[in-house]
Amino acid sequence: MSSLGTRFEAISIEGLSHRFLSRNKPPTTALADVSVRFPSGKVTSIVGPSGCGKSTLLLIMRGLVKATDGQVRFLYGNGSGDVTVGDAPRMATVWQAFNLLPWRTVMDNVAFGLELSGMPTAERRAKAADAIRAVELSGFENHYPGQLSGGMKQRVGLARGLVMSPDVLFLDEPFGALDAQTRLYLQEQLSTLVESSGKTVVLVTHSIEEAIFLGDHVIVMTARPGRVAATLDVPLPRPRTLDMQKEPAFGDLFTEIYGLLREEVRKSMLN
Ligand SMILES: Nc1ncnc2c1ncn2[C@@H]1O[C@H](COP(=O)(O)OP(=O)(O)O)[C@@H](O)[C@H]1O
Ligand SMILES: [Mg+2]
Numbered sequence: 001m002s003s004l005g006t007r008f009e010a011i012s013i014e015g016l017s018h019r020f021l022s023r024n025k026p027p028t029t030a031l032a033d034v035s036v037r038f039p040s041g042k043v044t045s046i047v048g049p050s051g052c053g054k055s056t057l058l059l060i061m062r063g064l065v066k067a068t069d070g071q072v073r074f075l076y077g078n079g080s081g082d083v084t085v086g087d088a089p090r091m092a093t094v095w096q097a098f099n100l101l102p103w104r105t106v107m108d109n110v111a112f113g114l115e116l117s118g119m120p121t122a123e124r125r126a127k128a129a130d131a132i133r134a135v136e137l138s139g140f141e142n143h144y145p146g147q148l149s150g151g152m153k154q155r156v157g158l159a160r161g162l163v164m165s166p167d168v169l170f171l172d173e174p175f176g177a178l179d180a181q182t183r184l185y186l187q188e189q190l191s192t193l194v195e196s197s198g199k200t201v202v203l204v205t206h207s208i209e210e211a212i213f214l215g216d217h218v219i220v221m222t223a224r225p226g227r228v229a230a231t232l233d234v235p236l237p238r239p240r241t242l243d244m245q246k247e248p249a250f251g252d253l254f255t256e257i258y259g260l261l262r263e264e265v266r267k268s269m270l271n
Contacts, residue, residue, distance in 0.1 A: 006076040008089045008167055008200070011038040011061060016070030017225075018056055030056045032225035034070070040167070043194055043201040045211035047261065048221030048229075049268035054204045057226070058170050061202070062093060089167035089200075094157045096173040100145040106132065107141040110159045131163035134193060151182035158190070168200040176206065184242070187213055191240045208257050212250060213240055220260045223268040229260050 016034040019027045030053035038044045046054050059065040061072055076086045092113075100109050108115075110131055114124035132138055135155035145153055154174060161169055174190075175183040191214055194201050205211050211218045212234055220229045235249050244250055 006078050006084065006086070008040050008086075009075045009077045009083065010040055011168065011200075011202075012071075012073040012075050013037070013057075013061070014071045014073065016057070016060065016067050016072070018053065018060065018065070019068045020056075029225040031060075031067070032227050034226065034228055036219055036228050036231065038168075038200065038202055039217075040200045041198050042216040043203060043214055045203045045205060045215035045218045046221065047205060047208060047211045047218060047257065048226060049223045049261070049265045050206070051268055052221045052224050052264070053226030054221065055172055058093065058172055058202065058204065062091060062170065063088065090165060091168045091170065092161040092164040092166035093170040093172065094161040094174050096176050100153055100156055100160075102145050105142050105144055106137060106148070106156055109145065109156055110163050113160065113164050127165075128159070128163055131159040134162055135159045136189065149182075150178050151186060154178060154186065155189075158186075162193075166199070168202065169194075171201065171203045171205075173204055173206060175210070183207075183210075188242065190214060195239050208254055208261070209245060211257070212236075212253055213242075213245065218253075218257060220257055221264075223264040229264065232256065 013034055013036045016031055017029070018031040019029050021027050034057065046057070048054055056065060060067045073085045074088050075083050077083050101112065104112065107125065107128055111124045111128040114127060129141070132141060135158050137152060137155055137159065140148070140152065145156070148156065158174065175186050178186065187210055194214070203211070203214055215234050218232045218234060220232070221227065222229045232253065234253065236244050236247070
């Protein structure tokens with residue numbers, strides 16, 4: 001719902017719990033009573049030990065997994081304080097594994113979602129070309145995934161999300177598999193991109209630096225079953241620059257987040 005006078009304001013997660021049932025194993029409680037809000041136009045980073053339910057939370061928000069308990073609500077406002085619950089805004093996800101189709105070119109991989117939605121060829125190619133330009137891959141439209149480096153594949157993945165013009169972009173450890181330099185470069189590109197587009201972004205990452213550098217807020221989760229340990233604001237101005245990592249505010253926040261995560265990571269290694 002985005003009828004006249006209403007504007008998407010936030011995704012509100014309320015009392016969300018999820019238990020995976022398996023045939024031969026005891027059930028896994030992935031999330032326990034998670035309540036959190038993702039405000040529109042902001043980047044919210046999520047950090048937490050491996051296996052604490054971060055990807056599950058994204059799947060639930062995308063409607064791909066139905067939570068055992070609790071609610072995902074999409075909130076809309078009319079500018080004068082009234083909030084209503086409405087349908088999901090346009091959403092896209094960039095998953096960690098790039099999931100590119102090896103037999104399709106960069107152009108056809110990026111245009112795939114639009115093709116599925118039935119958009120005519122000329123229109124979807126124009127939109128895909130814009131997205132390819134946004135991730136600085138112009139000139140590689142006719143390459144196949146096998147001809148690209150890891151960083152380039154990841155950018156194709158990002159373009160595939162952007163091309164859908166989502167209101168909300170979910171990124172699940174988008175740079176996890178890349179070398180440190182490529183990762184830094186893509187973090188800079190992504191920060192420019194989100195700053196110029198004003199999109200709502202939910203970024204799952206295992207890098208505390210990345211969570212701070214890209215985020216307006218950082219949600220720290222506990223070891224499984226994942227709960228919210230803290231939601232912290234990032235007190236850095238935009239546009240972000242890499243040298244902000246040297247500022248005391250950055251270091252203080254890093255220390256605070258690491259302090260919260262340290263014990264959780266230790267626990268997650270035991271279970
Ligand atoms: N389809 C599934 N069936 C059973 N267990 C699952 C399934 N998906 C995830 N899990 C389990 O749920 C927990 C949370 O997984 P996940 O959300 O992928 O964690 P994260 O993304 O934080 O690493 C893990 O213990 C994982 O093994
Ligand atoms: Mg995950």
